Amino acid sequence: MKIKLFFLLSLLFFINISAQDYIFGKVTSEENIEMPDVTVINIRTDERAATNQDGHFMISGRQGDELRFIKLGYERSTKRVADIGSPMSITLIRSAALIAEVEIKKGITGDLKIDSKNLDRPKKVEKLVKDIDKYILQKSDPRVLAAKGGEFVQPKGQGFSIGKVKNKWDDIDLMNYIQSSLGEKYFTDLKISKPEIQTFIFYVFAGGFERKKILKYGFCSDGDLYRFQHAVLTRISSYRSASTQK
Secondary structure (H helix, E strand, O other): OHHHHHHHHHHHHHHHHHOOEEEEEEEEEOOOOEOOOOEEEEOOOOEEEEOOOOOEEEEEEOOOOEEEEEOOOEOOEEEEOOOOOOOEEEEEOEOOOOOOOOOOOOOOOOOHHHHHHHOOOOHHHHHHHHHHHHHHOOOOOHHHHOOOOOOOOOOOOOOOOOOOOOOOOOHHHHHHHHHHHHOHHHHHOOOOOHHHHHHHHHHHHHOOOOOHHHHHHOOOOHHHHHHHHHHHHHHHHHHHHHHHHO
């Protein structure tokens, strides 16, 4: 009889120790707003739960357990269960966000030489600027305009200005810039052979391509390049006719 009574008492004690109660509570932000999808972890059992849309949670545990609350963008919070019969109230604090350092670059001035130094440049632009700087150091040679054997020669007429002394560029400078910017393929696609490219560019100039400001300031914008390409389309037919007649 004593053995049976001892066994019964042991069984009741084991059931009481093993039994798990449920812990209830609510998670809010510093602004007292209910926080859904907060992960709740019972550190002792590693059991996990999540708060609902109203910030409420329920997880098995017992008095003395430690609960950890985790949500992205907020500091982790750990709280011990003091009274399993009373709902817990937890407030999460938003974690401090580090703002990445922003480098402020100098704005575009409109001056090709200044902007090319201040701004990061593609490799093609880098090479173009170096070629232009190298050319500017050299004196313009009139022989560049001389036609080579077998090339088309523009008939003599009123001609065109090769720039004034006060201008930063002359037509040779502009011709080199256009040829470098558009590339040889642009002209060869128009059936202009490589030896004819420079002659053709001057032919377009002579057709009335407005370039006074370009030569004055030594700066050819993208808009100027578009104007030149439009002028090419209006002059290409007459250039081919003149070449054919020759």
